Amino acid sequence: MVLYGLKNCDTCRKALKALPQAAFVDVRTEGVPADLLAAAYARFGEKLVNTRSTTWRGLSEEERARPPLELLAQQPTLMKRPLIAEGDALYLGWDKATQAALGAAA
Template sequence: MRLYGLKNCDTCRKALKTFNDVEFVDVRADGVPVEVLEKAFAAFGSALVNTRSTTWRGLTEEERAKPALDLLAEHPTLMKRPLIERNGEFFLGWTTDVQSTLG
């Protein structure tokens, strides 16, 4: 299992504490592989972009108009977190539904 997030994100930390054998990928430091972004975007669409983030608020209207995958490649911190990959299946966020499915 692989968890994509930020090391200083409270929600990501909560998710990490739940699992013993998870590989953590810090999206700010390591980025997100293009193929992972493409698969996650296919699964979640525009929900993958966190439009409530500080990064989003700092973008110009021109930047916000870019395709979501281009934005996420340029600004990986725009991704809603955590993004969890398990056996090729993706889960977004740390909702009770995600917790019960993975728990």
């Protein structure tokens, strides 16, 4: 199990605490593999881009109009967090459904 997020993100820290067996990848320093990002976009669509983030608010209209995968490749902090990969299964965010699916208690 791999958790993609930011080390200073409270939600990612909660998820990591509840999933001690997960390997953590900081998307700011290490990024997200392109094939995983493409699979996550195919599964979650526009929800993969966090349009409520500070990074998003700082983008110009031209930048926001770019294809989401291109944007996420250049600005990994725009990704909704955490993105959790367990085998072929992908989970986005740390809501009750994700916690239940992974058998974690927050």
